[in-house]
Amino acid sequence: MLLRVEYRTDRVALSIYMASQLFDATADLYKLNPDPPPDPQELFTRFLAWTAQPPG
Template sequence: MCGSLPCQPARLLLLLDYRRDRVALSIHMAGCLFDATADLLTTNPDPADLFERFIGWTARL
């Protein structure tokens, strides 16, 4: 799943897998963001948008 944005079904699976440790989920998704940054910046240069798409959703209930 790293290297691409998680779709809604994948997000739900990630939330289930990390249901007891949201911090670990955020760390995992930060690693995915790091891996994908070079490719994504060529198509989407807004870092705030990339943060929201990879990590921002993990903090919501």
């Protein structure tokens, strides 16, 4: 919720920031647990999908 407040006027910047976090998290998770690898859909939902939703 704090990220939505901080980036309330620049949702594109929020999406870019969260995409970078997704990239880092994917690399970390793969190093920690390569088998099975991280589920791309779960990571996308957790890191990026919510940024496209209108604030409510």
